Amino acid sequence: MKKSIASVILLSFSSLCSSQQLEEHPFLLKQDMILNGVLAESNSQSKFLVSKQADILIGKSESGDNLLSGHYIVAQESGNGVFNRIQFTVSESNFLTYYVGISENNGSYVGTWYGHDGRKGDFELTEYIPGSETGIVFVPQQMTSSSIYDGNYGPEKAIDGVFGNNTANVWFSSRTDQAPWLTADFGQNGMILKSYKMAKGYCFSDNWIPTTWKVLASQDGTNWDLLSTVTENQKDNLTCDSFSAPFSVNNSTKYRYYKLSFDNPQVSIAEIEYSE
Secondary structure, eight states: OOOOSSSOEEEEEEEEOTTOOEEEEEEEEEEOSOOSSSOOSOOOOOOEEEEEETTEEEEEETTSOEEEEEEEEEEEEETTEEEEEEEEEEEETTEEEEEEEEEOTTSOEEEEEEOTTSOEEEEEEEEOOTTSSSOOEEOOSEEEESOOSSTTSOGGGGGSSOOOSSSTTSEEOOTTOSSOEEEEEOTTTOBOOOEEEEEESOOSSSTTOOOOEEEEEESSSSSOEEEEEEOSOOTTTOOSSSOOOOEEOOOOSOBSEEEEEESSSSOEEEEEEEEO
């Protein structure tokens, strides 16, 4: 399975010994939005603190909104060999997401997840080594924009985990939008934006390509703080089928909203990834 750092959920698995002392082992859960046996670059993350007693797993996210529970199945035959398996669910707003995976030789687990609304994809659960990641990826709860080309090209397409080129997986502003913007809402808990990466959504010409822009942040969606300004033309630094190099943001404040305000009219973005 292809490895990716783009979709990361930080877990802390814990063992309760007879002395009731807690032994913690951090893990990463990475997942994408396409079920094809290959873990693609995408965006999905929540933080959990999970306790493990025997083969039982239970825990909840930092916000307390998401509950995780499941168990290990040891030495179960699958396909051409015998594997350890893992099964768990994540509950959010009374809906369950199911995860089923098998162990790999490196000690990680790979498998499939299924959502309540028909969504599905691949995942990998592996031990987290501090310093091995450049940043934890956060997924916005909602995306909004100044305009859309039509109903096929909404702002939510910029975080659907699928790169594209003039396809339905791309956000396009309207042709007449002279000051397009794209805003990410990270919910009440917010996040501390440290960097972001983008992929453009149109490769047939230089039209629709972001050139320069500003990054703004807000707690209420009304009052905005300017965090950074990209003044050098980025036309040649954005591609269609992969992320750009990270754009750094000098920020130490947790905000709910982050806005990219583009300086050129009519803009298209295939994917954007936000990291803390």
